[in-house]
Amino acid sequence: MPDGVLQKAKLVASELVTNAYKYGDGAVGLRLWRVGDCLRLAVSDEGSGQVPHIREQPADETGGWGLHIVDRLARQWGVFEGTTHVWADLPLES
Secondary structure (H helix, E strand, O other): OOHHHHHHHHHHHHHHHHHHHHHOOOOOEEEEEEEOOEEEEEEEOOOOOOOOOOOOOOOOOOOOOHHHHHHHHOOEEEEOOOOOOEEEEEEOOO
16 A cells, blocks of 8 residues: 555544544444555444534534545545445545
8 A cells, every 4th residue: 555545644634533532432442454446444432423524614623623634635425314424535546
């Protein structure tokens, strides 16, 4: 795996796990696997209420940028319906 992809994967995983820890409930899980030409990262917790989404906020805000970062680095990302199980696909080519 190219270093650039590994660095992006670490950052995306860190952001998603941090969100699950801060806003979710129960145990937090992280899985990685290959889907076609992408590395898929999936983070879940045991929460069931708040579906993760990108927040609109002022540019000078110091926190709350995690999903903005994920959106910028991932080819695509989403949430499995009705859960706090978030996934992101990172292209394996840097």
